[in-house]
Amino acid sequence: MPFVVPKENYTGRIYTVEIGTGEKAVKVGGANTLPYLGFEGEIPNPPAIAIEIQDIPAKDWPETLKKPFDGVTDDPAAWARFCEKELGVGIIALRLISTHPDYGDRKPEEAAKTVEAVLGAVSVPLIILGSEHVEKDTQVLKVVSEAAKGRNCIIGKAQEENYKTIAASAMANNHKIIAMSQLDVNLAKQMNILLMQMGFDKERILTDPMSSALGYGLEYTYSVMERIRLAAIVQNDPAMQPPLVSDIGRNVWKAKETIASESDIPEWGSVEERGITFEAVTAISMIMAGSDLLIMRHPKAIEIVKKTINELMER
Amino acid sequence: MALSGVEIFKHLPKTNCKECGHPTCLAFAMKLAAKQANLDSCPYVSKEGKEFLSSASAPPIRPICIGHGDGSVKLGEETVLFRHEKKFVNPCALALSIDDSLPDTEILKRIDGVKTSEIERVGQKLRVEMISVGHTSSDPSRFSAVVKLIRENAPKIPLILNSKDPAAIESALPHCKGARPVIYAATKDNTEAMVKLAKENSAILGVYAEGLDALSSLTEKIKGMGLDDLVIDPGASTPRRMIEDYTMIRRSAIKKGFKPLGYPIITFTSSKDVFAESMKASIGIAKYASIIVLDSIERWKMLPLITLRQNIYTDPQVPMQVAQKIYKIGDANEKSPLLLTTNFSLTYFIVQGEVENSKVPCWLAIMDVEGLSVLTAWAAGKFTAPKIASFILESGIGDKVARKELIIPGYVSILSGALEEKLNSDWKVVVGPREANALPAFLKNRAA
Numbered sequence A: 001m002p003f004v005v006p007k008e009n010y011t012g013r014i015y016t017v018e019i020g021t022g023e024k025a026v027k028v029g030g031a032n033t034l035p036y037l038g039f040e041g042e043i044p045n046p047p048a049i050a051i052e053i054q055d056i057p058a059k060d061w062p063e064t065l066k067k068p069f070d071g072v073t074d075d076p077a078a079w080a081r082f083c084e085k086e087l088g089v090g091i092i093a094l095r096l097i098s099t100h101p102d103y104g105d106r107k108p109e110e111a112a113k114t115v116e117a118v119l120g121a122v123s124v125p126l127i128i129l130g131s132e133h134v135e136k137d138t139q140v141l142k143v144v145s146e147a148a149k150g151r152n153c154i155i156g157k158a159q160e161e162n163y164k165t166i167a168a169s170a171m172a173n174n175h176k177i178i179a180m181s182q183l184d185v186n187l188a189k190q191m192n193i194l195l196m197q198m199g200f201d202k203e204r205i206l207t208d209p210m211s212s213a214l215g216y217g218l219e220y221t222y223s224v225m226e227r228i229r230l231a232a233i234v235q236n237d238p239a240m241q242p243p244l245v246s247d248i249g250r251n252v253w254k255a256k257e258t259i260a261s262e263s264d265i266p267e268w269g270s271v272e273e274r275g276i277t278f279e280a281v282t283a284i285s286m287i288m289a290g291s292d293l294l295i296m297r298h299p300k301a302i303e304i305v306k307k308t309i310n311e312l313m314e315r
Numbered sequence B: 001m002a003l004s005g006v007e008i009f010k011h012l013p014k015t016n017c018k019e020c021g022h023p024t025c026l027a028f029a030m031k032l033a034a035k036q037a038n039l040d041s042c043p044y045v046s047k048e049g050k051e052f053l054s055s056a057s058a059p060p061i062r063p064i065c066i067g068h069g070d071g072s073v074k075l076g077e078e079t080v081l082f083r084h085e086k087k088f089v090n091p092c093a094l095a096l097s098i099d100d101s102l103p104d105t106e107i108l109k110r111i112d113g114v115k116t117s118e119i120e121r122v123g124q125k126l127r128v129e130m131i132s133v134g135h136t137s138s139d140p141s142r143f144s145a146v147v148k149l150i151r152e153n154a155p156k157i158p159l160i161l162n163s164k165d166p167a168a169i170e171s172a173l174p175h176c177k178g179a180r181p182v183i184y185a186a187t188k189d190n191t192e193a194m195v196k197l198a199k200e201n202s203a204i205l206g207v208y209a210e211g212l213d214a215l216s217s218l219t220e221k222i223k224g225m226g227l228d229d230l231v232i233d234p235g236a237s238t239p240r241r242m243i244e245d246y247t248m249i250r251r252s253a254i255k256k257g258f259k260p261l262g263y264p265i266i267t268f269t270s271s272k273d274v275f276a277e278s279m280k281a282s283i284g285i286a287k288y289a290s291i292i293v294l295d296s297i298e299r300w301k302m303l304p305l306i307t308l309r310q311n312i313y314t315d316p317q318v319p320m321q322v323a324q325k326i327y328k329i330g331d332a333n334e335k336s337p338l339l340l341t342t343n344f345s346l347t348y349f350i351v352q353g354e355v356e357n358s359k360v361p362c363w364l365a366i367m368d369v370e371g372l373s374v375l376t377a378w379a380a381g382k383f384t385a386p387k388i389a390s391f392i393l394e395s396g397i398g399d400k401v402a403r404k405e406l407i408i409p410g411y412v413s414i415l416s417g418a419l420e421e422k423l424n425s426d427w428k429v430v431v432g433p434r435e436a437n438a439l440p441a442f443l444k445n446r447a448a
């Protein structure tokens, strides 16, 4: 019995979404095969990685994570510039955490100033994230969307309870949008459809099916993503074909596994390498499940994952 | 590949003699397809028919057991390509490579590393299961001595004898009597000698060939020589080839019933960079490898890898739940706040993590709602005021806290009035934040 390559024929393709402007613009998505099965389709763009910064100093981040950003987190613009110039990161994700009522309740206008300052400091694409407070995000994301007009950013995250205003302003200012739902294939599809029904171009959407960290529900996210990707590629479902986003950094760096010191839990070994590996392993698992864009925190973890991505793109 | 009743029927005698206890051959075939009958009940089925039917009903990926006694590991038997379809059956084994060129002191250290590799995660004890003995010394007697040293110090740990030199394998096998090691590997150049050694010593044979064409010809040849307990390696050394080759192997075996590749996969993730090795091992865990041989097993590296293996091999049908009870977080005492949420394990992990981050000791009341999240449980009528009230009252937590105050998730603030009514009059209900990430600020504010 000779071996025959068990090739399958797919009809679906992930939309290609371009973010940013000029030379530093980045394309994500575009594959017409399941993750890295290059023998039966094309994978035109590698998964992209954005580094996460925030609009307040990284005071409550774990030590391992604070270290690489020592001295730059007081000013979001300086932080962003550091990420582009010193770390050579291709996309920046700015989380406007201080707009959350519990973390400073900053006004939309203040957030817009931060966004303008960051945009002024970098030329790479920007992902602008709210605090995920349903009501506050509607106000904040509307104003920052306007402030970022012309820079082709990703605005996020639109949820079922607040997508209308957020999507309308992202649309009016020519941005892309993250559609977030809670770990369910049908909800993810529903969220994309809601946006499409209000006239949002389906090829400007990115789907966030809710990320989780390794050991904290990763298997749910993993399977939801695999099922979304199967629906997109095998069943050719147009409502499932936006690229997938994995916002993992903040989940990973909250887990005990990345924080607890070696003296607290000796059987877990060195806290620094452990934290970095925890984030990198979470990222690579998401990439296996179909992620097109990852939002991560530790520069070393990003470097490790990027090396592996390069190898994944080589035939 | 499961056969249908009609396909099975084609290979039966079609005489309807009833000796199998069924009225017709077709009726018997239907029972066989439903796995409610055994082919042995028909005395007249031809030898060819029997061979065909028994090989078609064998699992698409051959079950392999390595080692002996309570250290043994079971591999193979997988039935699906995606974990949401059905639980992945036998978690991949992790092995540490120990080379025979190392000094004995270093070898003993590495053996000890494997023996003490156990980590406990959510109630499961997880560890590095195997040792692979490498042979770069090119001295068969050194190889044999190292295998002996490992067997003496770690008699329960299953071994991979990693040498393509039959003389080295032959010299080491006497130390592995009855221990069912893996011989790695048979190649096109040493096939006869390796097959003979594997057969005589009832060992598992690793089969190595570059590419899937060469690999399937080689396994077919070996099966023809009467050996079927194999693990296979197509020599995929880059992440991309691992994903492609291993997917093709699993797909050929499961979807096409292609027997020459229906064996567990063994992979060596050796890399110059210790972080790169974790990446390759992760890909192996997610994408169908059954044995992953690592160059090093630092504890900080094994925690993420073992966790990933646990996640990937979790049963997707069972919603992950934690037990209903009042959990004590930190040094909670009678003055500590009492928080309520549901027993969906993800909800529990996130809330528990945020409470720990807040450094405010708390009582966390986890209510059994069949593993649903707060909003879903509420919508499904499983997280209602009367049910919550009886859980809290019956739990006896009222006697442990001075202030009878229950903090409920912000998403069910609508329940607070009804809940206060259902609880006895001395209880007060407080609405907490909607999202767990607001808990540290919330708890610190209350403590202040």
Ligand code: SF4
Binding pocket: B012, B013, B014, B015, B016, B017, B018, B019, B020, B021, B022, B023, B024, B025, B028, B041, B042, B043, B044, B045
């Ligand atoms: S015993 Fe065999 S031949 Fe006779 S009826 Fe049953 S299946 Fe047919």
